[in-house]
Amino acid sequence: MTACAIGLDVGGTRLSAGLVDTRGALLAHAQESTPPDGPAATNVLRRLTLELAERARRGGHDLLGVGVGFGGPVDYGDQSIVMSHHVGGWETGLKLAQQLAEGLGLPAMLDNDANCGGLAEALFGAGCGHRSVLYVNIGTGIGGALVLAGRVHHGAHSIAGELGHCVVKPDGPPCTCDKEGCLEALASGSALGREGRLAGLGQHITGREVAQLALEGDATAGRIVDEAAGWLGLALGNAANLWDPDVIVLGGGVAEMGERLLEPTRRSYQRTAMLSAKATPIVCASLGYAAGVIGAAALLFAPCDAAAGSA
Numbered sequence: 606m607t608a609c610a611i612g613l614d615v616g617g618t619r620l621s622a623g624l625v626d627t628r629g630a631l632l633a634h635a636q637e638s639t640p641p642d643g644p645a646a647t648n649v650l651r652r653l654t655l656e657l658a659e660r661a662r663r664g665g666h667d668l669l670g671v672g673v674g675f676g677g678p679v680d681y682g683d684q685s686i687v688m689s690h691h692v693g694g695w696e697t698g699l700k701l702a703q704q705l706a707e708g709l710g711l712p713a714m715l716d717n718d719a720n721c722g723g724l725a726e727a728l729f730g731a732g733c734g735h736r737s738v739l740y741v742n743i744g745t746g747i748g749g750a751l752v753l754a755g756r757v758h759h760g761a762h763s764i765a766g767e768l769g770h771c772v773v774k775p776d777g778p779p780c781t782c783d784k785e786g787c788l789e790a791l792a793s794g795s796a797l798g799r800e801g802r803l804a805g806l807g808q809h810i811t812g813r814e815v816a817q818l819a820l821e822g823d824a825t826a827g828r829i830v831d832e833a834a835g836w837l838g839l840a841l842g843n844a845a846n847l848w849d850p851d852v853i854v855l856g857g858g859v860a861e862m863g864e865r866l867l868e869p870t871r872r873s874y875q876r877t878a879m880l881s882a883k884a885t886p887i888v889c890a891s892l893g894y895a896a897g898v899i900g901a902a903a904l905l906f907a908p909c910d911a912a913a914g915s916a
């Protein structure tokens with residue numbers, strides 16, 4: 606009998622679900638686009654959960670529970686949603702994981718999607734074998750997680766690891782969090798797109814397209830990517846001085862550029878990281894989009910620190 610858990614990755618454009626065993630293997634997987642409002646999305650997630658629970662039962666698997674990675678701020682201690690700004694219309698305080706597992710007699714765990722991605726990479730991906738992993742997801746926004754000995758460090762207010770909202774340029778562009786000059790406002794996919802439009806690369810150019818142009822050798826796009834990498838490296842160096850992780854893992858759509866992003870990021874990192882932390886490897890994530898589902902399921906594998914206080 607294989608022990609496994611259901612993992613649900615709740616994003617603004619798609620809902621992914623999977624049955625994941627304790628070695629991180631995806632035994633089953635399903636994906637749907639996210640409906641425009643919270644209640645409709647909850648219905649889809651509930652259906653996917655029930656289908657996977659039935660699949661686990663038929664396969665004779667030992668189902669450990671239901672884990673949910675939510676694309677927005679989560680109060681981990683309270684196991685509830687704080688704000689639903691990327692995903693339409695879920696109310697503050699909603700205990701989404703508990704609601705989805707209702708009637709199944711299974712434990713349920715909720716965390717934000719970056720923490721789930723980080724947990725998956727630390728346990729089964731590019732951070733595997735390292736005791737402390739700093740994970741940064743660079744997509745439309747920038748999320749992050751610090752995983753210590755297989756557990757996500759949440760901090761006092763579930764804010765730990767939010768590298769995207771560390772201010773690196775006090776007079777910088779406005780951020781989605783209402784501050785100015787956050788790393789997210791300077792190095793996310795949205796920031797690359799904005800700089801591409803300002804630089805005349807196209808009225809509607811996206812961050813992904815700017816990244817692609819940089820990979821093809823376009824000088825303007827290259828300069829935009831180098832500048833973003835400069836801010837990213839600065840933030841990572843400061844984070845390394847604070848946390849001193851064994852490895853830094855970069856995931857998300859923007860990090861798919863690979864060495865074109867990592868090389869200038871490492872150069873900038875060298876200028877802010879101190880002493881031995883300069884040697885900390887900065888590598889690309891290895892699980893791709895599956896990390897969200899695998900990490901959500903892994904919330905049931907890792908020791909639960911919600912009851913015991915912050916890790």
Ligand SMILES: [Zn+2]
Pocket residue numbers: 769770771780781782783784787789
């Ligand atoms: Zn911010």
